[in-house]
Amino acid sequence: MTDSTKNFKLDERLSAFLDGEASVKETHELLDHIERYPHIHAVLDQHHRLRARLRGEFHASLDDGFVGRVLAEIDAPDEYKSSNILAFRQAKGKMPKLMRATLGMAMAASLAAVTVLSVQALLPSSDGAFPVITADLSGLERRIDSRHAASMSAEDLAELNHYLISHNNSSIDHGLNSTMGFMRVAADDGSDFFEAGR
Amino acid sequence: MKKVLLCLLGIAASLQPGMVQSQPDDWLARMSQAVRTRNYEGVMVYVQGGRMESMRIIHRYKDGREQERLLALSGDAREILRDNDVVTCILPQDRTVKVDRRSFGGLLPTLSRASVDDISEYYDLRELGTENIVGRACRVMAMIPRDAYRFGYRMWIDKETDVPLKVELLGHKGEALEQVMFTQISYPDSIDENDLKPAVDAKNFAWIKQRDPVNNSMSQVADGWVAGKLPPGFRMVVHEQQLMPGMQDPVEHMVFTDGLATVSAFMAPRGAQHKFKGVSRMGAITAYARQVDNFHVTVMGEVPQATVELLANELRYEALAPTMPAAAGSASP
Numbered sequence: 001m002t003d004s005t006k007n008f009k010l011d012e013r014l015s016a017f018l019d020g021e022a023s024v025k026e027t028h029e030l031l032d033h034i035e036r037y038p039h040i041h042a043v044l045d046q047h048h049r050l051r052a053r054l055r056g057e058f059h060a061s062l063d064d065g066f067v068g069r070v071l072a073e074i075d076a077p078d079e080y081k082s083s084n085i086l087a088f089r090q091a092k093g094k095m096p097k098l099m100r101a102t103l104g105m106a107m108a109a110s111l112a113a114v115t116v117l118s119v120q121a122l123l124p125s126s127d128g129a130f131p132v133i134t135a136d137l138s139g140l141e142r143r144i145d146s147r148h149a150a151s152m153s154a155e156d157l158a159e160l161n162h163y164l165i166s167h168n169n170s171s172i173d174h175g176l177n178s179t180m181g182f183m184r185v186a187a188d189d190g191s192d193f194f195e196a197g198r
Numbered sequence: 199m200k201k202v203l204l205c206l207l208g209i210a211a212s213l214q215p216g217m218v219q220s221q222p223d224d225w226l227a228r229m230s231q232a233v234r235t236r237n238y239e240g241v242m243v244y245v246q247g248g249r250m251e252s253m254r255i256i257h258r259y260k261d262g263r264e265q266e267r268l269l270a271l272s273g274d275a276r277e278i279l280r281d282n283d284v285v286t287c288i289l290p291q292d293r294t295v296k297v298d299r300r301s302f303g304g305l306l307p308t309l310s311r312a313s314v315d316d317i318s319e320y321y322d323l324r325e326l327g328t329e330n331i332v333g334r335a336c337r338v339m340a341m342i343p344r345d346a347y348r349f350g351y352r353m354w355i356d357k358e359t360d361v362p363l364k365v366e367l368l369g370h371k372g373e374a375l376e377q378v379m380f381t382q383i384s385y386p387d388s389i390d391e392n393d394l395k396p397a398v399d400a401k402n403f404a405w406i407k408q409r410d411p412v413n414n415s416m417s418q419v420a421d422g423w424v425a426g427k428l429p430p431g432f433r434m435v436v437h438e439q440q441l442m443p444g445m446q447d448p449v450e451h452m453v454f455t456d457g458l459a460t461v462s463a464f465m466a467p468r469g470a471q472h473k474f475k476g477v478s479r480m481g482a483i484t485a486y487a488r489q490v491d492n493f494h495v496t497v498m499g500e501v502p503q504a505t506v507e508l509l510a511n512e513l514r515y516e517a518l519a520p521t522m523p524a525a526a527g528s529a530s531p
Binding site: 159162163164170171 | 500
């Protein structure tokens, strides 16, 4: 349906629109395009959500994030506790340009979007460490390969988060998890994400 | 097998007091009816780990029309309005309004009577007794998984109105992985029209409307990726291609459900640049990723690790596959 050039330009156009840098004509063209092509609507949903998370950077508290992670660790079932926690290093300071460009286009909530807790857990912590909690692999006593995880790039993280957004979108329409999915979407304030982006 | 027993024992241990067998289809059907046809308003909180978020909810049913308004009480200001199947999200920070037409049933869970029959094959549905939530007597219900491929649920259902006032997603030891709970609830006879209107004047915002009523995806696909054995009770309900932000090629997306839990599988046509492999756990969500030929396969959902791992290992690419994965057989627990 789309070649890579068109897709790239779409991202650029969405980015300009969400950054308030699109002209009136460009805005009308884009809105018309979104209205005609529903799949672009879904892409915009994800941009909206992640943008909200980026905005939270300015009111996120480092201490809150730390306490939250500690509480999550305490509350985690035994098999997920510290022996299985790998702290994955992220580059400090600004996010990589590609990830920033991808996430920077995003904005806020929609029912067709996201999972808060997943993004929260997938992003690097404020000190640059990214805690990933691993679990047994069906009793085979295997663990996630730390070499793989440690080298997980910002692009991989962004991609994983987009999958989670899409998954929550699907969860809302099916099963008892609709309530949880709905609340994750509706309650998302983006604060954890922004702590991660610092 | 040992794991399954431990799982059942763990949950049973946390649910022992007052355990009484009940007619699950009755209470699930009454609950599903009540969340649609009752007027209610209150405050709900969502709790996961050390995180808590709150929302105000107003729900009205009048003359066959169902309306709902959700107002975020924490984080960015935002409102979600639902009028039957039309959902409007108002995002004041972005000066944007999104209007979707969706098939979902609203904030509180609804299950059809047909799906209850399917569910009872894979979950043991039990009544556990009575407890008070926000000062109201509730019937406590549990859905205990019969195998290790799904998590359990516990619900507190208002005895007088049949509205669920608390829902928990439970891990294998009976611990709450996620909770949604009313901290305040009332059931007014009538709700004023003005209470369902947004607090924000959004007429100068950018309005984004979805023309297609149901399909947000690029296309429905019937071949390509197929699943071999599925975890017992799971069936495929979505098979589509999606565009993802920042990704040049479309990703194939499948959704599987057992009627309560959902699992997504994503197949991206990428090479070895993907580093994420293996298992990661995020609250109630478990993700598992692996490389299959030139594709990166990621499976995730509010299910145990065994489920995502089984699905990921059973997905394969068959360019000319004539059948849908939903028809595939189930794995043994």
